[in-house]
Amino acid sequence: MTATATLRIRRGSADDTGRFEIHEVPFEPGQSVLDGLRWLRIHKEPSLAARYSCINANACKECMIQIDGETVYACTARLEPREMILTPLPNKKLIRDLVTEIAPPSERFR
């Protein structure tokens, strides 16, 4: 049996009450949580909203979320073969699922 990571992901938009969904993704040592989210979108849940650009380099700084209540970059946080709780940043306006409004006000469309 191959190892898996269990991602408990907060989903929903600003307009609804939100819910947790539980998804298993394959686990390989060294992978990032963003690797898991990208796998999930391709194989099961294309509607899952997450914000990222640079995928791996930790250069764009767009993929900030909370894992088990701690604020991290999904691209550098390691995937682990256990249940991990993924939630959007609590102190930013929720847009959808794991995506929040993180741009400085002067750089937002308005």
Added chain:
Amino acid sequence: MIAEPVAIDTDVLVIGSGAAGMYAAIEAARCGAKVLLADRSLIGRGGATVMAQMTVAVALGEETPDDWQHHLRDTLAAGRGLCDAKLARLLCEDAPDCIREMEAWGVGWARKDGHITATMAPGHDRPRCVYVDFINTGPAVSKTLRTHMARNQSIRKAGDLCIVDLVVGDGEATGAVGYHLSSGAPVTIAAKATVLATGGLTRLYRRNSASTNMGGDGYALALRAGATLIDMEFVQFFPIGHLAPRLVGMDPIMWDPFRYKLGGRLLNGNMEEFTSRYGSDEDGTYRLTRDLATYAIIKEAEAGRGAPHGGAYLSFEHCSAAALRDAFGPVIDRLAANGIDLTKMPVEVAPIAHYHMGGVKADADMATDVPGLYVAGEVVGGANGANRLSGNAITEALVFGRRAGKSAAARTSKTTALRHLRPQDARRTLDLARGDSGAAPDANTAAMIARLQAIMADDVGPLRTGAKLHRALDSIAALAAGLGNRPPGDNAAFDLERLDWLDLRNMITVARAVAQSALNRNESRGAHQREDFPDMLPQWQVHQSIELAGAELKLFGAPAEAEAPAP
């Protein structure tokens, strides 16, 4: 419910906020124009610039005497006879000015003995490549431009604004239609001039060194607006992209600066040096050009002498811990966090899609064939010919960005009346952008993108054959057939299925442009290597152009008769 679009009016619309887009916005504003800078991601964070951990080629001549004409000679030689001479000249001639302006804005180029220091990079005749320590060139360039824009009241910044199509009226660019990703609202932008600064197409490939928003959308926008693309077959693969062990928090092209500073040894699976087998001997220094290195690594793996994951080893085991620390400081700790100790182990590297030489055809004012439409940065075709010289990417972003901003502003100040965006010209795109189909997706669009990346990597990669390219075009057609005519969903916030659909629409067009151009070029030149046509042929010293004719891509400019392959 049909959402009414948000309507914006501006002098200059700049699409894309990498270095090219930001410099264009700054320059257009400096020339007196009112600017809207739109990015589908966050301002100054997506795109390739922020990831460029490498160097910037410029003939400053502060350490070693230099002149832009020497830089031009090396650029033309690297381009294998296919550089657009006027664009290459502009790149090299204006570079010192832009680099000094960036310095004045606080970028902090690495210095030695009181002057900006430059490193030697493959293909250059002298040390010419400036950088920001430690491996921080791109982020520093990006941050400098962002900070400089922050104080500028003439530049309105709009992140999360995805452009679906340019608007053209009577053959002139009059603005664009898009939607605001984080609210779902459709948007029309009337602009007297538009600058495309959307970057390249590396997202078309499975392994790539750029961000996820580099799917070639600018090429597709330009084509549909009536512009011409050139040299689309020339995709640069960076030979020593990181392959294994898994490394997070670093750009996969990070080994280039290591090689600049420390040399390093490229070895096959048997720990032997091998590049001399393919006509290049390194002599312990880093001189191997990108096209040759890519070829050598792939061929060595095909011959059964690759490293375990199919690449080659790169070893710095001959360097002392102190030398590594001195050259790369905190980066050594980031490697250690990934379990990598360079004094004790090699890493594994392999070619990775990195940059696109082809792009939108433009003149030396960065004007395209469509009046009112300008281009800047990687989306421009021709400056780098069949193979880009190391360090020229950020340089062209800055130089072409500044020039495009100036040209766009000049158009807006013309006394003759310019056509304003007309609703009837925007209507068809607005139907796509407002996302009112309400339809459930027919297919998993994220999986379709992964499928397209596999097709391109397997059959339109660095080493090509007619058979592979035919197969790729068939596979792309099959994928396109499953896409349908309208994006799924409604105008909900951050609907990635809708974004994937719109991206696929662009990516499929651009993938076809690359594969068709590659199939037609029956020779090998620079980054385009045909195993069934291994020689570079004089009659192929021509640019192939592509235009959209109805739904078909039309290819022009090939020589009348292609020579048969060597027996």
